[in-house]
Amino acid sequence: MNIDPNIVEDAARELYIRALKVLPPDIKAGFDQLSERESSETGKAVLGTMIRNIAVAEDTNNLLCQDTGVPIYNVTIGRNVDFDGATLKEAIRKGCERATKEHPLRSSVVHPITRKNEHTSTGIRVPVIHFDFSDQPDEFRLEMIPKGSGSENNSWLRMAIPAEGIDAVKTFVVDCVLEAGGKTCPPTIVGVGVGGTSELCVHMAKMAATRPLGSHCEDPEGRKLEEELSAVVNKLGVGAQGLGGDATAFAVHVELAATHITMNPVAVNMQCHSARRASAQITADGVSYGF
C-alpha cells in the first residue's frame, strides 16, 4: 500500500478539529458512571455541567474546551506500507497548521524563550509526532491528541530507588493526585509510567493518560497496579474541579517498561476530563474516522 501525503495532510487537519469537538464514547460512558456514584451535591452539579457541555459542543459544532492544547500525532504503520518518512512528517505538520488557520483555532503554541506565537499551532518539534509499527498488513493509523495545558502542567517524574520498592510508586501517585488538586481539571485519567529510563517513563505516563477508558496494561503486574490505584483514587476527596467529592479520576492507567537494577522510576501525567482524541484509518479504499 502506498500512502499519499495529501490524504495524510487532510486527515491531520480533520483530526485536530474532530478531536476538539467530539468526545470519544468511552469518556462519555465514564462521565455517566461517575455521575451515578457521586455523593457530593457540588460534585453532581459540576459533572452535570460537564455533561451538558458535551451536548452543547455537538449541537453548536463548537470546541469542547478553549484549550487547543499541544498537538500530538501518533502514527502506527503496519506491514507492506510504502511511505516517505520526511514527506509524511511535513504532511502532518501542514494539516495541523491548516486546521489552525482555516477553522480558525487558537494557536496555543509559542517559542519557549521568546514566547512568540506564530498562530500556526506549530513550532520547533511541534506538533509532537510519534511513530510506531504494527504487524498488521496494510495498516496506517493516525491518532491525534490535543493535550491541554492544565493537565500537562501537572506532570511529574521521580527517580525512586529499588530499596523504596513499589510503595514509592503508589505513594508518589497518591501525592501527585493530591498536589494537582483542581488544577488538572478533574475528573482526570491518571497516567502512570513505571520503569524504563527517565524519558521513557514520562512517555509511558502520557501513553497511559491518553489511552481509552476500559483499556488495560498488557502486563499482569501493571494491570494489578492500575486496578489497585483506580480503586482508591476517588477516596481522596479532591472531586470534580477540585471542589470536593468523589469524581477525582475516571481511572488510573499504568504502563510498564523494564528498568535498570539500580532504578525504580515513576512518572505521572494526567489527562483532563475533556479527554480528547480522534483517529483515522487510511486504507487503499480511503479514510475512515473514529476515536
Added chain:
Amino acid sequence: MAHHDITTPVTEETVRSWRVNDTVTLNGTLFGIRDATQIHMFDRGRTTRFDLNGHAVIHTAPNVRKVEKSDEYPAGYAPVCIGTTTSARMERFSRPLMEQYGVRMIIGKGGLLDDSLKAFQDLGGVYLAIVGGTAALETTWVEAIEDVDLDDLNPESLWKFRIKGFGPLLVAMDSHGDSLYSHVREEGARRRSDVLAALGVAAK
C-alpha cells in the same frame, strides 16, 4: 447558599456580602485576562485604557475569528470558543489587579492560593469558580467581543466581553477568609494515610 444575579460593576459591600457556596450569575461586562497580559501589566510596566473598577476578570485566552468591524463585531473579532484556564499560575497577580485596578471578582478554575485569599479579605474580593473545560457552554453566555486592548499579545490580549446570564458561578473563595480549596486540601491530607493503608503502604 444564596444565589445572586447581578450586573457588573459591583461595590465592595456587595462582594463582601457573598459567602463560599453562594452562586452568582453575571450580566454586563466581563474582562478576559491571562498569563502574558498580566506579566506585561505588572512586570513590564504596561497599562490598559479599560476601567476595571468593580469588575470581574476571567482567566481566559479565547478562540476568535478576525472579521470586519461592525455593530455585531465592534472589536473586529467574532467569538469562536471562549473558556477558562487554570488560575493558580496567575496567583501573584490577584493583589495588584485589585489594588491597582479595583477588580472585585476573579473567575477561574482550579482555585487560587493563600496570597489571593488574603487579598480578597484585605481589599474585598471573591474568586468565582467556573467549570473548567466547558467552553462550548460558556461561549453561549457571551454576546459579543466589545473591545480589545494589548492585542499584540493575542490570544492573551485584554478582552472586553459583553455577557448575559454568565453562570451560575460558585463562590469558592470569599472575603471572609473561607476557601473551598483549603477545605479540600485539608480533607485530602487527612484521607491520605487511609488511602495508602488500603494500598498496603505505611504512611510516612
